[in-house]
Amino acid sequence: MAKTKSRAKKKTTSASEKEYIVVDEAAGLIFDSETDLYGYFQSAIDKLETEYQSLRSPDDYNDEEQIALEHYLEATLDEPDEVWMDDKTFEEFPVYHFLKNIDQGDEAFKYVAVAYVSSEDEYPTFVFIHFPTKDSRLWQNYQRGEMAYDKNFETVAEGAIEGDALGEGDPLAMGLYLAMLKVRGEKDIPQDKFPEFAALREETIESADEIWRKNDLDGNVLVSFIKEFPDHENVKDLAYIAVTQEDEDSNVHSLLFSFPTTDRTLVDRYRQGENLQADEVSQESAH
Incomplete structure (x- = not known):
């Protein structure tokens, strides 16, 4: 099962010393608690999870294998090979598809993360789903929208x-x-x-x-x-x-x-x- 993850920054107001979770301050996405944060994005999470499950192959990584590989999430977000900006899946906000090629011994696969990216600093602050996959049909589904970053282009430029x-x-x-x-x-x-x-x-x-x-x-x-x-x-x-x-x-x-x-x-x-x-x-x- 694909997982969610918050990478939002915590911010304390000087007046009350109360700590808020800031996903995108410019867009007004500031939350009192993790419960409020996940509640706000729940319908988007559900939609993306349903899409993923409908495309997932029985031959791909099972849940237990996914847990063993989820440490690749941070590298996928921080050093992706491709990032695609998708403004069609949701009307309210665009989501970004991060893809990274992983070579682990003799095994090669891609790690995929679908995230909300802050409009202020282009930082992925909330991950709707993330998962490893060996299935090209699955990861190609997330190469949609407009390519926002291509590591290959940086290499050749x-x-x-x-x-x-x-x-x-x-x-x-x-x-x-x-x-x-x-x-x-x-x-x-x-x-x-x-x-x-x-x-x-x-x-x-x-x-x-x-x-x-x-x-x-x-x-x-x-x-x-x-x-x-x-x-x-x-x-x-x-x-x-x-x-x-x-x-x-x-x-x-x-x-x-x-x-x-x-x-x-x-x-x-x-x-x-x-x-x-x-x-x-x-x-x-x-x-």
Whole structure:
């Protein structure tokens, strides 16, 4: 069974020394007691609990297993991988869905928490339900509304360059870029230095040494432009790579991301598929 939890702050008035529970002072959600607090949110708790139980799989974690994993709640709220703002479930207030990927030994699952977030300091002050789940159908139900936070985007934002899809949070661009970060050499150019090489992007696309086209497993047509820049600003063995997505109907290219590298093995990873001559590729357009 999914559980509730209050993370509301306690506040004492100087006049009476009485302690109040403050969920969202700006919204007037200040309560005399835990009983009043839970009473106010009870209908919302019931609705969310009913929804959860209707989707819960018999093969997912049982109640006893959930109790053993509930210590992941705090990490889910404080360091989530995703947060979704849902303003459709309740008319009175939006709720926020916090999701975190957990790796525990050989077991991987997600921890989900549905919470009220204070409008004053964006702090989750009341948790309606929280639970671990191995069921993708269940946790995907809580990826609804508007994405308010994406840890992956924070990871990739440093390497984004104006005009590419990476900077817009495009899922395909982020996925491919994160995969690149995982396999690149430890001594390669640091990600925070990528913008310093941004001027090489246009030259790479305009006059590439090599152009490679391949289809990924999802049917996306990816075209990689590779250009060598020997001893560019004293960086030995520098190559610049721009990855685009090709529209099969129009042959127009959308720029996904680009990056500099001195890792020859990494460059080889982009030499996959069909080797094209530069004049066979139509002019690219920014995303």
